[in-house]
Amino acid sequence: MDDALVIGGTRFIGRHLVDELLEHGYDVTIFNRGSHENPFADDDRVRRIEGDRTNDSALEAAAIEAEPDAVFDCVAYYPKDVQAATRIFENCEAYVFVSSGAAYGREEIPKREDATPLADCSPEQAVDDSGATYGPRKAEGDRAVFAAAERGVRSMAVRPCIVYGPHDYTERLDFWIDRVNRFDRVVVPGDGTNVWHRAYVEDVASALRIVAERGEAGEAYNVGDRRLATLEETLGLIADQLDTTVEVVTAGPRELAAGDIEPADYVLYREYPHVLATGKLAGLGWESTPIDEAMARSVGDHLESDRDGSEHEPDRESEERVLGILDTL
Template sequence: MRLLVLGGTEFVGRAVVEAALGRGWDVTVLNRGRHAPAPGVTALTGDRTAPGGLDALDAHAGDWDAVVDTWSAAPRPVHEAARLLRGRARRYVYVSSCSVYAWAPPAGYGEDAPVVEGAAPDADRTDYARDKRGGELAAVDAFGTEDSVLVRAGLILGPYENVGRLPWWLGRIARGGPVLAPGPRDLPLQYVDARDLAAWILGAAEQELSGPFNLMSPQGHATMGELLDACVRVTGSDAELRWTGPEVVLGAGIEPWTQLPVWVPPGTDMHDALHAADVSRAVATGLSCRPAGETVADTWNWLRSIGGTAPHRPDRTVKGLDPRVEAEVLAGTGGVSDTTP
C-alpha cells in the first residue's frame, strides 16, 4: 500500500506513520518540517496555511492508495488538499472528532446522530466542532461518500500525546503524596490508544471502508480507578489516591476534563457525550483496544525517554490542577484513601 499522511510527525499522525511502516507500506508525509519525520518515509515540506503550501505535493510524482489527514483547525486547508488529491488517491481518511455531534448527544449515540450546523468545507476558523465538521464536508466534497472515511475519534491517549491529559496524570502521580482522585472510582471511561486508532485507520484503507465511524473503545473499557491505579503502578511512586466525590470536586470550582483531565462527572450530558458513544460499527470492522495498563506504561516509558516533559500543542488548553487547589480540597475533605494495585 502507498500512503500519504498530511502531518505525520506528532501524536496520531506519528502513530499512523509508524503503524504503516511496520506493515511495510510506502509512506509519504507532508508537513511544515518542524519535527523530524520517522525514518523510512518520503518527507515533503509545506505549510498548508500559506500560499503555495501544497506545491511540494503538487510536484511530487505518483499517487496513493489512501490519504490520512489529521488537520484540526480551519477546514479550508482540508478542502484545498482534498481537491488537489482527488484523482491521485483512492481514499481520503479524515481524522475528525465526536465533537461534530450537536450538543449534547445522548448516551449510546451512533453515527446517525445529528451534527452541528453552520459548518462549511472551505470556511476559515470558527470553533472546534464546526471546524472538524467542515473538514468532514471537505473530504466528502472532493472524494464523495464512497471514497472518504470520517474517523470521529473521542478521547485519544498514548505515546506522543501532545494534549496534556495522560502525561499530566503521570507527572502528578510521579511526584507522590496525597493525590486528589476524582470519583467515583468505578466511573466508566471511553477512549482510544492512538496506536489502536492508527491500526484501525490502516485496516479501513485496506478494506476500502467509507462513511463515518465513532472511534473509541467500547463503553466501560476502563474505569477512572483502573487508569489512575496504572499510573501509580508504572511510576513506582508513593502516591496515595484519595477518592473524592464529584459533588466535592465540582463544589470546589474545579473544571472537569481540563483541570482534572479525562474525568467528567457521571450522570451529566458531558459524560454521555465523551464516554458513552456506540462504537459497534468500528468494532465490527476491526477495532481492537489494548488494556489501559499497556497504554499507561508505554506513555510513561515514552515520557521518560524524552526527559519527562511532554510536548504541548499551542492551540490546546493547558491541562492540570493547581497544587494549591488540590491541597485545599484534600485538607477540607480528606478524601478516601485507596492504593489498591
C-alpha cells in the same frame, strides 16, 4: 495501495501512523511545514516534502511529487482544508480525514456514526480558531468528506475520542501520571466515576490504515478503547504500572471551592459521559490494544520524557487546601 502521503506526520497521531504504515509495507511521504523536529529525518524509508497544508498550491505540488495511493490528513482543522484536499486528491485510492468525537452535536450514550447528529457549523465558526469551535469545524470537515464521496472520491473520516499514548504533546494523561507518581493522595473531581472515552494512539494509527484499505467511501468511523475506564480506574491503572498505590480522594464542587477549583478545571474530566460506539470500525477487522498494555506503554514513555502536565490546572498547592478541608470533615 503502496504509496502513502501523511499530511502532518511528525508529532503524535501522524508519527504513530507513519510507523504503522511502514510496518505494513507502505512507501511513506510526509508533508508538513517543518515546525517540529522530524523523528524520521534519518530514516531513508520516509521522504519529506516541506510545505504549508493551508496553501492549496503547495498541496497540489505535493500531490504531483508524491503521487500517493492513499492520503491521510492529520492536520486539517478547517472545513476549507478538507474541501481543498478532497479536490486535489480526488483520483487517489483513499483519502482519510482525521476528524474527532467532538464533531457530534448531541449528547448520547454511546454516540453512533450513523445515528447521532453532527454539530452545526456557521460560516463564522468555520474560520474561527478557538477551542470552542473545534467540534463544529471537524463536523463540517466530515460533511466535506461526505460531499466528496458523492462526487466519486473514495473519502472517509475517522473520529477519535481523547487520544493518549507515547509522544502526546498535549500532556493530558501526563498530568495524572505525574500526580500518581509524586503523591500518595490524588484529588479527583466528582465521585471518580466520570467517563471520557479515550483512544490509545497506536490504535488510532491502525484504524486510519484499516479504514483506508477497507472502509467505504462517504463513511465515518469512531475509534476508542474497547474497554472504558472511569477516571478513578484510570488512576489505578497508572498506579499499577508505577508499582505503587494511590489513595483517590474524591471532591465535589463545594470541597473544591476551598482551593478555588471547579471540577471542569481538571483535564480529562467531563460531567456528562462521552462514549463512542466502536462496533462499526471493529467490523472492518480493527482491534484495540488491551488497556493495561496501552497504559504500560504510556507510563513508560512518560517516565522517559520531561512531560509532567504542569501546564494543566489545578496546581498542587490549591489541591492541598482542598485536602485540608476534607481532612477536617
